[in-house]
Amino acid sequence: MASLKALKMRITSVKSTQKITKAMKMVAAAKLRRAQEAAEAARPYSERMASVMASLGATVQVGPESPRLLAGTGKDQVHLLVICSSERGLAGGFNTNIARLARKKMEALLAEGKTVKLLFVGKKARAPFMRTHSDLIIGYLDQTAIKNVAFVDAKAIADDVTSRFEAGEFDVAHLFFARFRSALVQEPTEIQIIPAALPAAAAVEAKPSDAAPAAVEYEPDEEVILAELLPRNLSVQIFRALLENAASEQGSRMTAMDNATRNAGDMIKKLTITYNRTRQAAITKELIEIISGAEAL
Amino acid sequence: MADLFSFELVSPERLLSSGKVAMVVVPGAEGDFAVLPGHAPMMSTIRPGAIAVYEADMTTLTRRIFVDGGFAEVSETGLTILAESATAIADIDPAKVATDLAAARSAGNEKAVARLEAMQAAVVN
Numbered sequence: 001m002a003s004l005k006a007l008k009m010r011i012t013s014v015k016s017t018q019k020i021t022k023a024m025k026m027v028a029a030a031k032l033r034r035a036q037e038a039a040e041a042a043r044p045y046s047e048r049m050a051s052v053m054a055s056l057g058a059t060v061q062v063g064p065e066s067p068r069l070l071a072g073t074g075k076d077q078v079h080l081l082v083i084c085s086s087e088r089g090l091a092g093g094f095n096t097n098i099a100r101l102a103r104k105k106m107e108a109l110l111a112e113g114k115t116v117k118l119l120f121v122g123k124k125a126r127a128p129f130m131r132t133h134s135d136l137i138i139g140y141l142d143q144t145a146i147k148n149v150a151f152v153d154a155k156a157i158a159d160d161v162t163s164r165f166e167a168g169e170f171d172v173a174h175l176f177f178a179r180f181r182s183a184l185v186q187e188p189t190e191i192q193i194i195p196a197a198l199p200a201a202a203a204v205e206a207k208p209s210d211a212a213p214a215a216v217e218y219e220p221d222e223e224v225i226l227a228e229l230l231p232r233n234l235s236v237q238i239f240r241a242l243l244e245n246a247a248s249e250q251g252s253r254m255t256a257m258d259n260a261t262r263n264a265g266d267m268i269k270k271l272t273i274t275y276n277r278t279r280q281a282a283i284t285k286e287l288i289e290i291i292s293g294a295e296a297l
Numbered sequence: 298m299a300d301l302f303s304f305e306l307v308s309p310e311r312l313l314s315s316g317k318v319a320m321v322v323v324p325g326a327e328g329d330f331a332v333l334p335g336h337a338p339m340m341s342t343i344r345p346g347a348i349a350v351y352e353a354d355m356t357t358l359t360r361r362i363f364v365d366g367g368f369a370e371v372s373e374t375g376l377t378i379l380a381e382s383a384t385a386i387a388d389i390d391p392a393k394v395a396t397d398l399a400a401a402r403s404a405g406n407e408k409a410v411a412r413l414e415a416m417q418a419a420v421v422n
Binding site: 038041042044045046048049052055056150151154216217218219220224225228229232235236239 | 342
């Protein structure tokens, strides 16, 4: 049995760990609220963007002359996986889940004989791939310095992806991030960002009555607008992903730290009981020694 | 009281302004255009420049906002401007624009020069 002193030290250590996890939980809760607000504030823009894309999608025919961001390269050989994760650990299964989804996709693509390239935003999902597929990693965008995700950060990532696309480095790009459902539920998600999927023209046609195709005038014209819109749409999608990711990370961390705090509490309770029993046993033993010593006289 | 229509200015980060206005002059890519109630549906790209908002009636200019390019969409419901960034003209410091412009010129950053020149022109007017 552990000595009394060792037990006491153990309890103190668990207590200080509990203090840390408790503080982390509260910080995560505060950050989560801010991240959620940011995600909500960004919603109008992306909704409008989606509706503009949808109305354009209804009028523009995708053909070989369409912008390449929309039509693609006509090939389906090289896939780029853009994997967004966090820069900090201790967020429960957050990074692992994203990495697992990305790995599944990567293995499926590799099994089909496709070439896969990996681009990481945030370092935490990178580590597991570094060990097994370090030859596939083409880049890592450091997000450590960014406290609150701003649109310019997303734009920088979008520009990086676009320039690689224009250099012919890949044909199809997928984006991986965790969709924020609630503080308890985050869903690792994959979306295809290049070639852009126009939000189904069918959705517009489905309600012809209220969306009466009033001849919309385009200035300069559809193609030019589309060509300008596509890179923006890409930035917006990445921006949304980053915001959702930020909220998910904090939510996940909050839950993980709450669990850790509770576990530490349980452990302290158990250790205290052991400590008290040991102390009692020591006292009893001493008493027995004294009594039996007295009897022997 | 003039007829009003709804006007929304949205940036990726948040909804900047939303409300009923009488007229908005938008710096379209192919020239400025004014949007009045009942404007035919249209969509246009915007060049960097100032949006002029006439809130109560068509004669009093109430606000001027500098936008960095983006899109304007006019539909039956109103005018929506998707701007990448927007600043009220009143908040722009002309001296800072001038120094930034000089810096951009010497750095040969053509995009920034064009943007700052547009900003300077908007502030002067």
